[in-house]
Amino acid sequence: MTTTLVTTIARRGGRDHVFARLVRHPLGAPSILFLALVAVVAVAAPWLVPMDPTATDVQNVFGPPGDGHPLGTDSAGRDVLSRLIIGTTYSLAGGLVVAIVAAVIGVTGGLIAGYFSGWTDTAASWLTSLTMSLPGMVVLLAARAAFGPSMWLTMALFGAIISPTYYRVVYNSVRAVRNELFIDAARTSGLTTPAIIGRHVLTAVRAPIILLTSGIIAGGIGMMAALDFLGLGSPDTPTWGQMLSEGFYQLTRAPQLVLWPALALGLTMIALVLLGTALRDELEGSHGSAKGARTAWHAERAPEKAIAHDDGQGDPILEIADLAVAYPGDEGWKTVVHDANLTVRRGEVHGLIGESGSGKSQTAFAVLGLLATGGRVVHGSIRFDGQDVASLSPRDMNRLRGSRIAYVPQEPMSNLDPAFTVGDQFTDPLRIVHGMSKAEAKKKALDLLATVGIPDPERTFRAYPHQLSGGMAQRVLIAAAVATEPDLLIADEPTTALDVTVQAEVLDLLRDLREAIGMSVLIVTHSFGVVADVCDHVSVMQHGAIVETGPCRSVFADPRHEYTQRLFASVPRGEPRGSLREGTAS
Numbered sequence: 001m002t003t004t005l006v007t008t009i010a011r012r013g014g015r016d017h018v019f020a021r022l023v024r025h026p027l028g029a030p031s032i033l034f035l036a037l038v039a040v041v042a043v044a045a046p047w048l049v050p051m052d053p054t055a056t057d058v059q060n061v062f063g064p065p066g067d068g069h070p071l072g073t074d075s076a077g078r079d080v081l082s083r084l085i086i087g088t089t090y091s092l093a094g095g096l097v098v099a100i101v102a103a104v105i106g107v108t109g110g111l112i113a114g115y116f117s118g119w120t121d122t123a124a125s126w127l128t129s130l131t132m133s134l135p136g137m138v139v140l141l142a143a144r145a146a147f148g149p150s151m152w153l154t155m156a157l158f159g160a161i162i163s164p165t166y167y168r169v170v171y172n173s174v175r176a177v178r179n180e181l182f183i184d185a186a187r188t189s190g191l192t193t194p195a196i197i198g199r200h201v202l203t204a205v206r207a208p209i210i211l212l213t214s215g216i217i218a219g220g221i222g223m224m225a226a227l228d229f230l231g232l233g234s235p236d237t238p239t240w241g242q243m244l245s246e247g248f249y250q251l252t253r254a255p256q257l258v259l260w261p262a263l264a265l266g267l268t269m270i271a272l273v274l275l276g277t278a279l280r281d282e283l284e285g286s287h288g289s290a291k292g293a294r295t296a297w298h299a300e301r302a303p304e305k306a307i308a309h310d311d312g313q314g315d316p317i318l319e320i321a322d323l324a325v326a327y328p329g330d331e332g333w334k335t336v337v338h339d340a341n342l343t344v345r346r347g348e349v350h351g352l353i354g355e356s357g358s359g360k361s362q363t364a365f366a367v368l369g370l371l372a373t374g375g376r377v378v379h380g381s382i383r384f385d386g387q388d389v390a391s392l393s394p395r396d397m398n399r400l401r402g403s404r405i406a407y408v409p410q411e412p413m414s415n416l417d418p419a420f421t422v423g424d425q426f427t428d429p430l431r432i433v434h435g436m437s438k439a440e441a442k443k444k445a446l447d448l449l450a451t452v453g454i455p456d457p458e459r460t461f462r463a464y465p466h467q468l469s470g471g472m473a474q475r476v477l478i479a480a481a482v483a484t485e486p487d488l489l490i491a492d493e494p495t496t497a498l499d500v501t502v503q504a505e506v507l508d509l510l511r512d513l514r515e516a517i518g519m520s521v522l523i524v525t526h527s528f529g530v531v532a533d534v535c536d537h538v539s540v541m542q543h544g545a546i547v548e549t550g551p552c553r554s555v556f557a558d559p560r561h562e563y564t565q566r567l568f569a570s571v572p573r574g575e576p577r578g579s580l581r582e583g584t585a586s
Helices: 002-010 018-024 028-043 080-116 118-133 136-147 151-161 163-177 181-188 193-204 206-229 240-249 256-284 286-293 360-368 394-401 422-432 438-451 457-462 470-481 500-517 528-534 552-557 562-569 577-583
Strands: 316-329 332-345 349-353 376-384 405-408 488-492 520-525 537-542 545-551
Touching (some): 028 080, 028 256, 080 118, 080 193, 080 206, 080 240, 136 151, 151 206, 163 193, 181 193, 206 256, 332 349, 349 528, 360 405, 360 488, 360 520, 394 405, 422 438, 422 457, 488 500, 520 528, 537 552, 545 552, 545 562
Parallel strands (some): 349 520
Antiparallel strands (some): 316 376
16 A cells, blocks of 8 residues: 555656656565665654663663563663664664765766866876775774774765775766767857756766665665674664674573664665665666566557558568567557568568658567567567568577678667777678688678778778778678678668768669679668669558558559658658659669
């Protein structure tokens, strides 16, 4: 009932907050409830204790439970329950001090060093390395000897010692986002550097900070208990560690004295770790996927039969029938491709066109067996040369991708590893998958680089990706894709990131390679200009379904589906539909 109430409050306003998902998580709900109880006890401890936790009674040493002492008394006649409740306050406070100090030092240092780089990066990295090299326990012992047994000073010092944990995570996260376009937009809008760091950068890296905090608090509580257990804490402050120390010392006489602080310490640390695990699952979306995957998939709508133009006969190389692709989520399966039907014939160029989010790329990834985590082909079939590839094992599918099915991505620069040269990335598949020698792989790579129109293949072979232009990088990826002379090439918007002149060159290249190798090509695009330039057939996709398909000339001359007509109507002026129709491939 409590879980239901908390979920209702968290979801108020129609938004599915992280907290609401966290409460529904099998690890999140119990850990939140337990930690909430611990927090209430810690805050209200002065009013909850039945008696003074420091009051001794030598006439009631090792007293059994009862007679006003629900958990009995210890070796000095002090009430165990009262000391356990007060110990909750101090133990939890110690863990919070560690987390706060570590976060202030580590997060601030990581933000500044990661954003500014230069000498601040060097200085912060040097200080972080120095801090990590210090023996933590020795430093804490030295501080106790110098300043006395102060719990707050010891915990603050421990927080400073483990602050590099925050620093490393935040630094790497900031380095990954500092050159993003939204940061540049904030700079150009006139925001000050502190405002950009505090509002945009910190917001972008807050997830790993949140994930770390529960573990840091647990570590702080554990370290405080360890110091108190060794007798290095403040003797005037009742904590779980002190109670454990006394319990072990009196283990043979009163073993129950170990039970209560051990349970409190163990369950609190376990709850913090489980809360961190649940947070990670919800922030990364892994729990929602697992939950949805346990439910049966069902079609969200009735299938819509595509409008098919008369396209004659031909030998199909790829046949997609009634394909449905879905991803598991919090409320079950979310279908992104609905009953798609598509046929690519041997030697033809087939265009798959639609607006962003229509399911074009998901259909292509389903053919490649490269759906994102959790994605599945939940209905229908994908037959390549008569073989159902949806039922192949990952090993067999990988072998098929490496030889008969090739792929050209839409972002050439992001699909080349900046740590390796073009030659290394080009020849590794030829050597590993196809068993070529190093010399044979290099010769084939140079020949293909020349074939795709690269003026100096040898120089490009030795170059790193950052030394190439976008058009050059796309040519490299096309050359690598056709190296094995595949039967089917899937090109996912291969001209999107290129300027107009380079787009034309890449399309000409694909047309020439198709004719030279005799392969089929499936081009995913949102441009009717690309379809008109190189495609023989076209399929129009809307909301995850194929709504119209047929030869380009027929579809361009007589678009029958309302969505296809709207796509043609949206073609910018200066490029009327008639000119597109006249330019379509025969």
